[in-house]
Amino acid sequence: MPWQMGRERIKNLVTSGEGSSARPWPSMDFEVDSMSSRKNTSVKCSSCGARLVVPPQAQTICCAACRATTNVGRSRDPVRQAVGIVKAVVLNICSSISSLSSSSWSSGSSSYGYPTMGQPSSFPRVRGKKRAVLVGISYAGRQYELKGTVNDVNCMRYMLTEKFGFPAECILVLTEGERDPNRVPTKENLRAAMRWLVSGCVAGDSLVFHFSGHGVQRLDSSGDEMDGFDEALCPLDFESNGTIMDDEINDTLVRPLRRGVKLHALVDACHSGTILDLPYLCRLSRAGYYQWENHTAPSGVYKGTNGGLAILISGCDDHQTSADTSAFAGSASTGAMTYSFIQAIESEPGTTYGRLLTAMRAAIRASGIGISINGPIASLMRKVFNFGSTQVPQLSSSEMFDIYRKPFLL
Numbered sequence: 001m002p003w004q005m006g007r008e009r010i011k012n013l014v015t016s017g018e019g020s021s022a023r024p025w026p027s028m029d030f031e032v033d034s035m036s037s038r039k040n041t042s043v044k045c046s047s048c049g050a051r052l053v054v055p056p057q058a059q060t061i062c063c064a065a066c067r068a069t070t071n072v073g074r075s076r077d078p079v080r081q082a083v084g085i086v087k088a089v090v091l092n093i094c095s096s097i098s099s100l101s102s103s104s105w106s107s108g109s110s111s112y113g114y115p116t117m118g119q120p121s122s123f124p125r126v127r128g129k130k131r132a133v134l135v136g137i138s139y140a141g142r143q144y145e146l147k148g149t150v151n152d153v154n155c156m157r158y159m160l161t162e163k164f165g166f167p168a169e170c171i172l173v174l175t176e177g178e179r180d181p182n183r184v185p186t187k188e189n190l191r192a193a194m195r196w197l198v199s200g201c202v203a204g205d206s207l208v209f210h211f212s213g214h215g216v217q218r219l220d221s222s223g224d225e226m227d228g229f230d231e232a233l234c235p236l237d238f239e240s241n242g243t244i245m246d247d248e249i250n251d252t253l254v255r256p257l258r259r260g261v262k263l264h265a266l267v268d269a270c271h272s273g274t275i276l277d278l279p280y281l282c283r284l285s286r287a288g289y290y291q292w293e294n295h296t297a298p299s300g301v302y303k304g305t306n307g308g309l310a311i312l313i314s315g316c317d318d319h320q321t322s323a324d325t326s327a328f329a330g331s332a333s334t335g336a337m338t339y340s341f342i343q344a345i346e347s348e349p350g351t352t353y354g355r356l357l358t359a360m361r362a363a364i365r366a367s368g369i370g371i372s373i374n375g376p377i378a379s380l381m382r383k384v385f386n387f388g389s390t391q392v393p394q395l396s397s398s399e400m401f402d403i404y405r406k407p408f409l410l
């Protein structure tokens with residue numbers, strides 16, 4: 001098979017040993033601004049809907065994004081607040097349509113204030129109906145180095161071109177081995193790659209974003225996470241320039257998707273279950289069947305698309321780690337999620353999302369990641385004590401659908 005990969009991406013505190021022992025991880029302390037969380041409150045801009053931090057005793061506040069003034073001195077009743085949210089969503093959608101039609105994504109800033117500078121001239125100029133960004137970060141030479149991320153990218157590129165008809169010239173790859181400095185997966189290059197993927201998207205476009213690397217969690221300070229934590233991806237230079245938060249990823253990859261545009265994000269990283277902040281998460285119930293959960297942001301911030309469809313298949317739940325292992329391919333390393341995904345696609349062409357998710361989970365569980373003995377006793381132990389990989393692939397979406405009827409198509 002062409003899918004020779006393998007790797008174990010586990011956030012651990014133990015720093016010695018072999019096989020199933022833990023891997024050292026960079027210190028990523030949770031950060032909360034105690035002044036803003038205790039003394040300041042936040043409201044939505046009455047014009048564009050952006051979150052605004054309100055200092056104590058303030059009566060009005062000016063939005064830095066649209067310059068509109070919002071009255072915050074009086075109490076807000078729930079009905080007016082709901083009307084304001086709906087109005088903000090409508091205005092935001094209209095603004096996005098206008099922005100996309102004028103191709104204004106090349107400069108300025110996003111609705112969350114993240115920079116949106118122009119794209120590097122070395123990025124692909126071909127605008128095919130099928131486009132992909134594939135990111136593999138090894139963090140070479142560091143204690144938390146990963147071995148199989150480049151294998152993941154190579155296998156994904158092969159699958160996209162050979163099985164799903166993606167033109168090679170429409171696939172942008174970011175790895176540490178790239179000669180072009182604009183294609184090394186630094187924070188700014190990764191931001192630019194995400195913008196390139198969605199820039200100018202029109203009905204009929206099929207987009208793929210694949211990330212293989214480290215992921216972390218941070219305490220949520222904006223009130224838009226149900227579990228109280230934000231998820232983030234770690235670029236190559238995250239120790240010096242920081243991570244890319246799920247809020248920004250949603251703003252960059254999800255919000256611009258126009259009607260008729262489809263995005264599949266495949267994220268093989270720790271704590272990646274809701275890394276796109278999509279409003280619906282598909283979970284396996286105690287009764288043994290999948291059902292959708294509403295994960296709309298408690299703050300009321302709109303996290304959906306501009307009419308398109310965004311689907312995330314992630315390597316694990318938000319509280320879990322994702323494995324970088326050789327359990328699937330012998331001496332070769334790969335991400336457990338990436339390998340199981342490709343294996344499921346190869347084994348059953350035309351599969352549905354439900355069967356795909358079931359096959360991936362079964363493959364990871366059967367791999368025996370996390371237990372170092374083999375044979376019938378090991379098999380029994382996995383069944384009785386639920387050993388095996390600590391990760392369970394997740395499915396989330398911008399809209400609900402029947403996962404057992406909808407075919408998986410890129």
